Amino acid sequence: MSAVTHSAAIPIPDAAPLITVRNLSFRRGSRIIFENVDLAIPRGKITAIMGPSGTGKTTLLRLIGGQIRPDAGRIDVDGACVHELGRRELYQLRKRMSMLFQSGALFTDLSVYDNVAFPLREHTRLPESFIRTLTLMKLEAVGLRGARHLMPSELSGGMARRAALARAIALDPMMIMYDEPFSGQDPITMGVLVKLIRTLNDALGLTSIIVSHDVKETASIADYIYLISDGSVVDHGTPQALEHSRSGWVEQFLHALPDGPMSFHYPAPTYAHDLALAEGPALA
Numbered sequence: 001m002s003a004v005t006h007s008a009a010i011p012i013p014d015a016a017p018l019i020t021v022r023n024l025s026f027r028r029g030s031r032i033i034f035e036n037v038d039l040a041i042p043r044g045k046i047t048a049i050m051g052p053s054g055t056g057k058t059t060l061l062r063l064i065g066g067q068i069r070p071d072a073g074r075i076d077v078d079g080a081c082v083h084e085l086g087r088r089e090l091y092q093l094r095k096r097m098s099m100l101f102q103s104g105a106l107f108t109d110l111s112v113y114d115n116v117a118f119p120l121r122e123h124t125r126l127p128e129s130f131i132r133t134l135t136l137m138k139l140e141a142v143g144l145r146g147a148r149h150l151m152p153s154e155l156s157g158g159m160a161r162r163a164a165l166a167r168a169i170a171l172d173p174m175m176i177m178y179d180e181p182f183s184g185q186d187p188i189t190m191g192v193l194v195k196l197i198r199t200l201n202d203a204l205g206l207t208s209i210i211v212s213h214d215v216k217e218t219a220s221i222a223d224y225i226y227l228i229s230d231g232s233v234v235d236h237g238t239p240q241a242l243e244h245s246r247s248g249w250v251e252q253f254l255h256a257l258p259d260g261p262m263s264f265h266y267p268a269p270t271y272a273h274d275l276a277l278a279e280g281p282a283l284a
């Protein structure tokens with residue numbers, strides 16, 4: 001598999017895409033985060049976005065979720081161009097796109113049950129008896145029906161993630177975006193989360209996007225992987241195809257090798273330049 005050039009036509013894996021990103025460019029100040037990036041997220045699959053720290057993975061999720069706008073290019077989600085939607089339409093779309101952040105962000109003063117029931121109470125007019133049935137179904141799906149009376153402070157890190165996941169599926173979204181779902185968890189908890197993400201994706205007919213540094217866990221459930229770095233897609237393919245990639249960059253990233261083409265330094269002026277400045281009057 002060869003590295004993808006900017007604007008190259010992307011071969012879509014199996015299913016038709018739920019999300020397409022075309023010619024996406026985005027800057028933070030003078031820093032280019034994305035330049036002419038193309039990618040496609042197939043429906044019903046688990047797609048992983050991986051790459052070095054600070055490369056823009058979370059930013060990409062926020063662009064897809066319409067929280068920030070691209071400088072150029074377009075992002076279509078289920079046929080709608082996200083940044084062309086009006087406020088109300090974007091709100092409706094967002095209800096169908098769950099985003100699960102690393103922190104989980106449970107409401108600390110609500111029980112597990114009330115956390116999961118919260119979006120149903122907030123966004124539907126269902127009677128409480130229906131809400132109870134739906135909430136118990138979501139809690140059962142993540143194995144926490146028996147823990148529904150606990151408060152977030154009484155949960156382990158893994159249980160908190162599962163509770164947040166139950167809340168994220170409360171409104172039956174079409175997709176879930178996971179930002180670092182495994183970080184800080186022990187190997188067994190990671191295994192539980194990996195299995196849960198796969199099971200929920202398939203059982204509920206979801207489309208999942210996972211942003212993660214945990215290569216082994218992510219590669220074990222992803223149907224397709226995009227590797228991004230320095231503003232563009234470096235490579236993409238199934239985990240099996242990427243495993244056999246001849247790219248030194250891909251090999252370095254997937255096998256966590258300390259040496260390789262990936263640069264260790266954040267972009268900076270030359271060292272000599274900085275040292276010279278340090279002696280000059282500007283910083284005195």
Ligand SMILES: Nc1ncnc2c1ncn2[C@@H]1O[C@H](COP(=O)(O)OP(=O)(O)OP(=O)(O)O)[C@@H](O)[C@H]1O
Binds near residue numbers: 028033051052053054
């Ligand atoms: N609100 C912001 N304002 C300015 N710069 C930002 C902001 N958010 C992120 N950045 C910068 O954008 C770049 C991409 O950040 P982002 O969080 O998307 O990276 P990431 O790939 O998710 O990183 P990590 O893997 O470490 O979580 C970084 O250089 C970061 O410093």
